[in-house]
Amino acid sequence: MPHRILIVTAVAAEADSVAAGLGHGLGGPGDAELLPLPGGLVLRRHPGPDSGRIDVLVGGVGPAAVAASTGTALAYASLMDPRHPYDLIVSAGIAGGFPSRAPLGSVVVSAAVVAADLGAETPGGFLAVEELGFGRSAHPVPEALTGRIAAALAAGGLPHTVAPVLTVSTVTGTAGRAAELAERHPGAAAEAMEGFGVAEAAAGYGVPVVEIRAVSNAVGPRDRAAWRIGEALESLGHAFRLLGKTVFVELEPS
Template sequence: MKIIRKFRFYNEIIMKVLIVAATQFELQPFLEVAINYPECDTLITGVGMVATAYELGRVLHQNNAYDILINVGIGGCFDRSLPIGQVVQVVSDRFIELGAEDDEAFLSIEQLGYGKSTFRSPLYLGKEIALPFLPQRHGITVNKVHGNEETIRRIATLYPESCVESMEGAAVFFAGEKMDLPVIELRGISNYVEKRNRATWNIPQAIMHSNKALIQTLDYLLNQFDKI
């Protein structure tokens, strides 16, 4: 895919941020005001963990001067106490399909001894990032979003702490770990994870709220950076 724009202001950069989204429409509200954030570049990767990993690898190989990665997008939610449109900060994300089947059981990549599937952000300014204005939750990353009641129950049993599912989040955390770059993942809840029913989804609201949270996050980070 491509970097949509690069924002600079007289070469006076307070900090450099790479904002990552799967699709342009998930980031469109921010793009309309992005000129006010000269410290930010935006990257549209395409949908899915493979496209996201490739694009991040390509861009970060070309330019490793970023201070932080922010992943913005929509996601499905397992927790019905959170309303549609709520934005959460995903503080850890997991590749739940990475492993092997053993008849009815699933063996994770950790159990197989070939790596790990769960990732958190590297430290930012010496500590974990916990945005004070958003709830912190755990995520899962999948190639196929869930819409079957039996598989949803199985996922809820295997990963009871998981709140949000997406198709890209863990790939961003993976790239952040490899490059030692802090990661913030913002997910606007567009739907509950249930038998597929698009009539109950609210993608525009999830996008609007996640982009508002993105702007709030940038303002918060820049304020923290100014205090150094």
């Protein structure tokens, strides 16, 4: 059965880099079919390998917006084919990297997608939602999937790290906050704002999910002059160029 993949970004610039990396010109022959969805969303449907398809969705900023938009895309796909909405969902974009684990321009592949601030502050410290006795704050990603993605990136010479990616509602802007997150999540390599929302929607439909982030800035004191957004978008496109020729072709349909 042909592969069906959904890639969700926060903003259009990220979606453009992903699409360019996959080899689809945005405006040339063979460009994506544009499918309007409820809520003003537009799904860019690209032809994939072996008569499959790769859908790219600009889902919005933050976990709530992107959970709603990803859920909408999944509902639409399920109406079209209830047995087989997608084989894989990818939360993709740029992110802040913890400097000791993910330098600027490198790519982070999520070993887990973690809601870093979903829980409660107490006099004794932060309690994750699981410790409160309800909900979940992490979606682990199968090692078989992250291993194949990492192997493809390594073969293409793209620096990368496989590690937890944190989803935050407020981007880190101080050294104190960065140290707090690093202590609470010692293995984390990056923070962004959408991954957990995408993962929650994917889990509701039983579809595997992974987060892929290119590092544009260091997690820590906010310094816009030091950000390298252009370089990160180039790395993001490079990552999807490599994956489009390898992992996305080799997926086992669900």
